[in-house]
Amino acid sequence: ETGVTQTPRHLVMGMTNKKSLKCEQHLGHNAMYWYKQSAKKPLELMFVYSLEERVENNSVPSRFSPECPNSSHLFLHLHTLQPEDSALYLCASSQGIREGCTFGSGTRLTVV
Amino acid sequence: ILNVEQSPQSLHVQEGDSTNFTCSFPSSNFYALHWYRWETAKSPEALFVMTLNGDEKKKGRISATLNTKEGYSYLYIKGSQPEDSATYLCAFESGNTGKLIFGQGTTLQVKP
Numbered sequence: 001e002t003g004v005t006q007t008p009r010h011l012v013m014g015m016t017n018k019k020s021l022k023c024e025q026h027l028g029h030n031a032m033y034w035y036k037q038s039a040k041k042p043l044e045l046m047f048v049y050s051l052e053e054r055v056e057n058n059s060v061p062s063r064f065s066p067e068c069p070n071s072s073h074l075f076l077h078l079h080t081l082q083p084e085d086s087a088l089y090l091c092a093s094s095q096g097i098r099e100g101c102t103f104g105s106g107t108r109l110t111v112v
Numbered sequence: 113i114l115n116v117e118q119s120p121q122s123l124h125v126q127e128g129d130s131t132n133f134t135c136s137f138p139s140s141n142f143y144a145l146h147w148y149r150w151e152t153a154k155s156p157e158a159l160f161v162m163t164l165n166g167d168e169k170k171k172g173r174i175s176a177t178l179n180t181k182e183g184y185s186y187l188y189i190k191g192s193q194p195e196d197s198a199t200y201l202c203a204f205e206s207g208n209t210g211k212l213i214f215g216q217g218t219t220l221q222v223k224p
Contacts, residue, residue, distance in 0.1 A: 004155070031210060042116070043156075043201065043214040056211050069221055090156070094210075100158030101212075 003027065005090050006104035014112055015081060023074040023091030032074040033101065034066060035090040043090070049074060050068045081111045113123055114138050117206045118215035125192050126223055132188040133218040135202030139183035144205040146212060147187055151198040158199075159187075192222040 004025045013019050025032065048056040049068040057066075063085075065077040074091055086109050092101035103108040118134040125131050137145065141158040147159040160169040171191045189196055200221045203212035 006142070031212070041210075042216045042217075043203075045211055047212075048210045050210060056209060092156075100148075100161045101156075102158070103148075103155040103213050 004091055004093055004102050004104035005085075006107055008107060009105065010108045012110045012112060013078070013081065015083070018077070018079040018082075020078065020092075021076040021089055021109075023076075023104055025072055025091075025093040027093060027095070027102060029093035029095045029102070030071055031094045032068060033092040033094075034065075034074065034076050035092060035103075037088040037090065037106075038084075039087075043065070046076075048062075063066075078109075081109075083111050086110045114204065114206060114213050116202060116213050116215040118200075118202055118218050118220060121216065122219040122221070123152055124183065124221045124223065127193060129222075130188070130190045131192055131220065132186050133146040133200065133220075135184070135185045135187070135207045137183050137202070137204035137213075139181060142180045142183075142204075143207050143209075145178055145180075145185050146205065147185070149198045151202060152218070156201060162208070173213040184217050187218075189220070192220070194222045194224050196220060198220045 008024045021106045031050045036044045045065040046060045052068050062108045067075040088106045091104040119134050145183045148156040150156040160176045162178040167178040175188045178185045199217040201217045203214045
């Protein structure tokens with residue numbers, strides 16, 4: 001399998017649940033990203049990991065917790081989310097900070 | 113607050129028409145300008161990463177120009193085809209941070 005793979009594709013969770021989104025890249029890239037797209041808003045960067053070190057967190061609420069155990073895997077741990085957190089969450093990777101990104105297909109999250 | 117504006121928001125053209133749209137971005141602290149194509153039910157796909165004032169890049173029928181001094185980039189599609197129907201996103205990269213600030217996109221619909 002090649003490219004950037006995200007699981008699950010769809011997720012419905014209650015406000016008291018804890019869930020995790022998973023991202024895996026098979027491209028040998030050294031940077032990985034989490035983006036959020038809410039309805040009628042631009043893609044918004046949440047987190048950047050370069051060489052497994054977090055370099056940008058963009059003031060994201062602490063109910064979103066990223067984890068990057070190695071250069072191929074990225075997780076986004078979710079807990080006590082709000083309905084307004086319902087959105088499409090996209091993972092991306094790149095070779096170097098300045099290169100174009102390869103995106104995954106996203107996880108469509110609904111918080112009820 | 114850094115703002116990236118794209119216009120028009122949406123565009124409907126006939127097959128064979130040529131078209132172009134605009135991305136405006138801050139002219140200070142420029143590092144790179146990215147263009148992506150996002151087809152429905154797919155992942156965003158990198159088209160171009162542009163770094164130098166006066167840069168012009170081309171991929172098939174799609175080309176882009178860059179003016180960093182006045183803070184704009186144009187994307188051109190020559191002889192539009194139905195498969196060009198997608199949302200075209202530009203993203204401004206400020207400094208060497210890996211942080212991309214996306215515009216809201218221009219949604220292109222090409223009618224056969």
